[in-house]
Amino acid sequence: MNQVPAVIRVLFVNARITLGMPLGILFLVWFFNWALFATLADAVPPAGRTTGGLMAIYFVFGSGYLQTMTQAFPFALGMGVTRRAFYTAVALLVAVESAGFGVLLGLLNLLERATGGWGLRLRFFAIDFVLAGDPLRQWLVYAVPFVAVAFLGVFVGVVFKRWGSTGLWTVGTTTGVLLGGLAVLATWGQWWPAVGDWFAAQSVPALLAGYPLVLALLLGAGGWLAIRRATP
Amino acid sequence: MIAANPVSLTGVSKRYREVAALDEVSIELAPDTIHGLLGRNGAGKTTLMHILTGQAFETGGDVRVFGEHPYENAAVLRRVCFVKESQRYPDWFAVRHAFKAAALLYPNWDARFAADLVADFDLPLGRRIKKLSRGQLSAVGVVIGLAAQAPLTIFDEPYLGLDAVARQLFYDRLLADYAERPRTVVLSTHLIDEVSDLIEHVVLLDRGRVLLDGDAESLRGDAVTVSGPSGAVSTFVAGYDVLHREEVGGMARVTVRGVSERPDFAGLSFEPVSLQQLVVRTAQSRRAATAARTRDDGPVGAGNGNGGRR
Incomplete structure (x- = not known):
């Protein structure tokens, strides 16, 4: 029996929370930014009315999938769902939700520009850092990071279910040591300018869609390998 | 099939x-x-x-x-x-x-x-x-x-x-x-x-081991508590699987398995054993036997003898 459709519906039984939470947070963060700049009025020149509040929805999305693995996964396993069905359902859901949120952010981007930055020249969605040109690339730039943060949440959740807090510490320290080592290496070799140049040379779609996609695939594959022997 | x-x-x-x-x-x-x-x-x-x-x-x-x-x-x-x-x-x-x-x-x-x-x-x-x-x-x-x-x-x-x-x-x-x-x-x-x-x-x-495995009815019928004068009880239960023994004064109460007869002699009386008693007595007697064997074998490594021994 294919359990995947049932699992997807189980993950949505309380859609008010699972879907409503990221959207609600996005609206609140946007609203407070808007209200803030409305209050500050002319204290901030128009060029400075840019905010990184958009990050919030990615954060909420990723932590939602972390909880999916730490809470919904043990529940589902107890209800006779296979690990394979659960992981497949989660992967499908990540893809569909990311695509949907990508479209939504793309539309809000257009709306923001059409309304002159919500009447305040506020740049919440259409920040320079993410502008990619044509609509397809713009959609990828918004959507793919959702996939990456979701699989980061999934991966961390699976590591926790499989190896407990020891696993989390191991993954955390290993990542820290690796990144720290690379930083030391770059400093020692005086490669920082080259690193900066490399980032500057990347196009926005490559930086925000291409590399995150590779990261998402690696985390997704790692999560799949780890979940096969995970216990509730 | x-x-x-x-x-x-x-x-x-x-x-x-x-x-x-x-x-x-x-x-x-x-x-x-x-x-x-x-x-x-x-x-x-x-x-x-x-x-x-x-x-x-x-x-x-x-x-x-x-x-x-x-x-x-x-x-x-x-x-x-x-x-x-x-x-x-x-x-x-x-x-x-x-x-x-x-x-x-x-x-x-x-x-x-x-x-x-x-x-x-x-x-x-x-x-x-x-x-x-x-x-x-x-x-x-x-x-x-x-x-x-x-x-x-x-x-x-x-x-x-x-x-x-x-x-x-x-x-x-x-x-x-x-x-x-x-x-x-x-x-x-x-x-x-x-x-x-x-x-x-x-x-x-x-x-971690199976101590009893059987249908509830026959397990219940399988065990019985015999009470009466110590000597008579001991003679009667000799050779059976004794799960539990209590003695007060000259009287004994012994729970045994595998006794099918209920003879009316020497002042012996028989009581059925509830499933709970059977389970408790079986677990206790197995533990006592394991402990005795462990003592006979001399000291074993700490942490050994825990479920892994027979």
Whole structure:
């Protein structure tokens, strides 16, 4: 029996929370930014009315999938769902939700520009850092990071279910040591300018869609390998 | 070909380093029977049930549920409902979400029965599960286990926090439903007296090993407590498997297994042994025997001799 459709519906039984939470947070963060700049009025020149509040929805999305693995996964396993069905359902859901949120952010981007930055020249969605040109690339730039943060949440959740807090510490320290080592290496070799140049040379779609996609695939594959022997 | 038993275990072990949570467990659970899985805390009951549902992994032996290995086997798992005391529910679930999820996942879900049970147990459908009392949480599991109508239904101490009235309600509903729609039920419990009228087959685990495995009726008939003058009792029970012995003054009370005759002589009297007494005495006598053997063998390494010895 294919359990995947049932699992997807189980993950949505309380859609008010699972879907409503990221959207609600996005609206609140946007609203407070808007209200803030409305209050500050002319204290901030128009060029400075840019905010990184958009990050919030990615954060909420990723932590939602972390909880999916730490809470919904043990529940589902107890209800006779296979690990394979659960992981497949989660992967499908990540893809569909990311695509949907990508479209939504793309539309809000257009709306923001059409309304002159919500009447305040506020740049919440259409920040320079993410502008990619044509609509397809713009959609990828918004959507793919959702996939990456979701699989980061999934991966961390699976590591926790499989190896407990020891696993989390191991993954955390290993990542820290690796990144720290690379930083030391770059400093020692005086490669920082080259690193900066490399980032500057990347196009926005490559930086925000291409590399995150590779990261998402690696985390997704790692999560799949780890979940096969995970216990509730 | 004869259909496979719902559960068939051959030499199943689960070892963590030198500790054996399960040690060569071989049991068959027949279809359409209520099985009692009994044993003390840490006897291996929960480990066994997790292995049966593919949630934990055996380190040796052969596990068959409906003839197949349960691990990642949707065809088997959809026919099994395991209600465990430690079942986790997502924080964002209210009671009704748990039932909605169970209805989606169990093909035989009986929504009307579930609604009746919710009324019986007075469950607040709109309340978040994490806000429920221990008893209400147990009741959620009981409702899922009964309404899922799974061909193999496993209850792991389903009564925690339930008062005597609610427990009786559970037993009554289980029995009535079982009579109407027979299936294979496994009840893991400490409250042996409460379920002794329900269970038809008994498996007693102790330190990961099977101590008793038989139908409840013949196990009960198999054991008897003999009392009378010490000398006469000792003569009578000689050669039998003595589970327990008490002596006060010149009188003795001895619980033995395998005695079929009840002779009327020498002032001996015979009392039936309840399932609970049988289980307790069997576990005690096995422990005493193990302890005696361990002493005879001289000191063994610490941590050894824990379940792994025979």
